[in-house]
Every structure is written in C-alpha cells, then in structure tokens.
Amino acid sequence: MLQRTLDVKAPLALRLALALGMLALLLFLSFVVTMAIGAVDVPVGVTASIVLQQMGIPLGATATDVQWSIISHVRLPRVLTAALVGAALALAGATMQGIFRNPLADPGIIGVSAGGALGAVVAIHFGFRSLHYLVTPAFAFLGALAAVMLVYALAATRGVDPLTTMILAGVAVQAFIGSIISAVLTLTANLNSMREIVFWLTGSLGARSWTHVQLILPFIVVGSLLLLFFARDLNLMALGEDSARSMGVDVKRVRLIMLALAALVTAVAVAVSGIIGFIGLVVPHMVRLVVGPDHRIVLPTSLLTGAILLTWADFGSRLLLRPQELRVGLITAFFGAPFFLYLLYRHKRQGNVL
C-alpha cells in the first residue's frame, strides 16, 4: 500500500515541492469536505467559496447568511484548530523520534501531555475554569511546560547519557502525575467536574472558536518554522552524537533548542484540545514510509499529514454517532493503534528497524 515513492536521486527541492504541494491540496479539500457535512449540510462548492473568501480570494458561489455563519463562525475555527493541533502533534512527534532515535517516542515522552492534563484537572477540580473559558487552556499550558522542565532538570543532573535518562525521568514524572490525577479524581465529589476531567483526558475539539485559533496560531507557526530550521541537524544526529558532532553539529545546543520548541508546540496544542494520542506517534512513521527518513522532508510533510488526519478524525468524531459527539482522542486511538501495529508487523516482515 505505502511505498517509498520519491526517488532519492531527485533534487531535494523537487521532492519537497511535490510532496508539500500534494498535501496542501489534500488539506484544502479535507477542509472543504469536512466542513460541508454536519447537522446542517452546506454544498461543497459554497463551502469552498466561503473558505476562499476568508483567505481573501473572492471566487465561486455566493452563500446564504446562515451558511456563511455556520461555516465561518462554527466549522472553520474548529477545523483550523484541528489542523493546527494535528500539525503540532505530528511535527513534535517526528522531532522527538529523531532526537531520541526511538520509533516509540511521541510528543508526550518528556511529560508534556501528563503535565498539561494535571494543569487542566486542577483548573476543573478547584472550579477556576468558571472564571473564564481560557483558564483551563492556560493551566494546561503551564502544567505542560512545568512537567517538561522538571523532566529536563531531573535528566540534566545526571551527566551520563542524557537521552536515556530523560526517557526514564519522563516515565517517572508521567507515572507520578498520573497518580495525582487519580487522587484528584477520587476527591472530586462534583459529578459534572468528574465528567469534564475524564472528557478532557480523551481530547476534544468541540466548540473551538476563533479565539482559540488566534491563541495557538502564532506559537505553532513560529515554533514549527524554527523546528524546520534544524531539520538537517536531526539527520546527522540520527547517526549518533559523536558522528553528528564530528560533522559540525553542536549537538547539545541543537537538542536543547529542538526539545524546547517541540515541547512548546505540544503544550500549546494540548492546552486547547486535551490529550489526543497516536497522531504524534503514527504520522511520522506513515510519512517516512513514503518519503524516506530525511528530516528535511519528514518534518514538513508530517506537519501537513498530521493536520489532514486530525481534521478527518474530528470529522469522524462529529459524525459517527450523530447527534452524539465522540471524543476525538478516542477516534485517533481507535484507528491509530491498529495502524501502528500494522506498521510494526510490516517492518518486522521486511526485517527493517525503521
């Protein structure tokens, strides 16, 4: 099904342009189709023209006021949030797998997701969230960053092998935070708060507004661009720290910067969506099967593929049990886990490590 289709001898720019062009088109089509279908169906042509007009391109059919407001006030901010979150998670996942040279690394490996969850749980349990609808995201964001800094501090004090130590510290911090969350859940008498906490832990993109988009857009765009800046270093680091150093990469500095950026975009994503698993783990694997392991292509294509997949996962969450809405984290896990097993099986059969 998936083959490494891009010829390695073709110039990098050509391969990159080809892959990104196709994915950008696919992302646009995904936007239009998933927005057109819902409680009220809007014709695809009308949806497309509304999106184009929002982008400043006056083209296509005219929309009724209802259609205009459904698409541009309800569905567009939601798919944009989905796309941004998916892009951030997939890019951070590809980065973590590169840094840790570990195919099982995902954005949560250094405690980002666990910390975000704790922040959100605190905000919900103590009722802070009723102060303002952005309090939960703010707490989640701060919790995510605090957890990462804790993991980093724990790992940095042991000078032996920072990567292994960091993974172990990440596991310990996640387990520790997990126990606190369980304790808080046990103490939560209010059934509504409890429901909300459980919901937050499976991730959702429901009722996301333009405010959410505006909040996360700058972080994710800037963070992603800076990450792409270091793509070639990630290739060299794949050969090991000594090799990378001997080819001129300042490994310690680059690794710290990339970890910080990946943690930042993940924290921002977690803050508005809750915990959405498997995007960061699976997307880089899918992408590498088609474009190969060169991070200069893997990082940008992971970003777009993550955006596309989460857009469709969110679409599925809205549609599958209509009028009930499923949690999007449930959809990504339900489809992501078997797909990941398929990839492992495929690798094993071919005798490849990655």
Place this chain on the structure above:
Amino acid sequence: MSTPRESDRVDGAALSAEDVSFAVGLAQLLEAVSLEVRPGTLLGLIGPNGAGKSTLLKCISQLLAPSTGRVSLDGEDLRGQPPQEIARHIALLPQSTTLNFAFTCLEVVLMGRNPHLGRFQAEGARDHAIAQQSMTDTGSAEFVTRLITEVSAGERQRVLLARALTQQPRLLLLDEPTAGLDVQHQLQVFSLIRDLVGQGLTAIAVVHDLNLAARYCDRLVLLDRGAVRARGCVDDVLTPQNLADVFNVEATVDPDPALGVPRVTVIKALEGAQAPTDGEAPATGDHAIPSLARD
C-alpha cells in the same frame, strides 16, 4: 578499489597535541599526552581496553574539550573553534554509528557535506560529485540506492568511511575502523586507508589488532592508563617488553616471513595483576563513565 585522486581533494595537515589531559570527576582518563603526526602519514594508537585511545581521538577532534593542553592543526589551536569549522578539517569515524533510520547509502554519504553547507543550502552538483567520488574511492559506489540498514557490516563501514571522506578532511580520525569485520574486509579497509594516506591524507587510527597496526601504520603510540608508554616506529614500540608491561602478555615479535613487517605472536596471558592500579583503574573506569571511557 581506489582511483587516482581528484584535484578537488585537500592535502593532509600536520597535527600536534601537547600535554593533553582529560578528566571526568576523579577519573583521569588522559594524562599529559603529547603526539605529533606529520602530513601524509598514518599514526596507530594501540593499548589495552580503557587506555584512553578513544578519549584521545575525541580530544583531538574537540568532541571532548581537553582539561589542559593544546591540540593544533597546522599550527592553529583548535580550542574554542566552532564545531562546523573544525568539521571542515577533521573527520572522525567513530567506533559505533547508530543506524536506526533507513537512509540510503547516498544520503548518509552526502551528510558529510554538512560542514560545507549553509543553514538552508541543499547539496548541489559539486557536493554530489564529491560524494560520488568518495563512494568510488571506497568501493561503495554500487550501494548508492541501497539502504544503510540493509548492507553488510563490511559494506556499511566502507559507506561510513566514504561519508567521512566527503567532508574533505585534512585529518582523518578512525576509531577501530575494522571492528567486527572479517579478515577480507579488514584488509580492504586498511589498504584503502593506506592508499588515501599515500595520496597525502593525514590519519590517526585506533587499532586493536597489533599485526594490522604493524603492517599498515607509519608510526605507533602505545597508550596505557591515559599516558604514553612508548612511541616511534613500529619496531621500537612493538617489543616483547612493552607488550608484557602494558598488555600483560608474553609475546614474541619477529619479522613476518610473507610480509617482512614485524609479527606479534601472543604466547599466553601473564598471571597476576596488570601493573599496580590506582584509584581509576581502567577496568572500573569503563563502567563508571560509560559514555566517555568506552575504548
């Protein structure tokens, strides 16, 4: 296996290390090591496990900053120079290279161009030509599109050597370049290195096999517990007395009837402790600081 050098290639540089020491915590891994390598020669570093051979290579390439002492290339001090600048002059083939990602051999070799490229610059026609030449030189040209994860150990080592040559270094550092290879590939890799040195490259190799060291190196440095025990031409360093002192073995050295170079025959390991050991005995040092003392 090799073809005449392209004019593109750079001439070897003179390396000098003066009183280089390196310590981690209480462990003194290198103690006032000095050595000189003339342009266009191959220096062999020999010594038992934990002697500090790999640590010395890392100090020379500035992967580790020496605690004291000075390393200079053609008289220019390397301390404090940016990694990318150093990588334009010194290439290192480390003992182990992680290969988790299925890069093609060409992609791996092209990585050697990194020190010569700007941040957003992709490899151009000249970089491809240099990579191609390195692969031809190392007899790995036919692996271009094969995956580095799927070639044999001997093939992989030649590809990694091509990667190092693609840096167009003036000094090539090799950490046990033939570890894990069968005899045929051991000879292939060393005769290739010999050819490159014959064409002007300067090289330092950590060599475990004393007979390979005797056969291919111009000069040897014998390290023991972080200090130089002997240095000079092969005949002066590979003596039964030195081997007994440093490796704790009874050995004979005689001219190899087929090759004419010194041949080391180890008779037996000597009983008892290997010379007096102080606090940072090499054997425990290996475990205490795995990422640094590995040798």
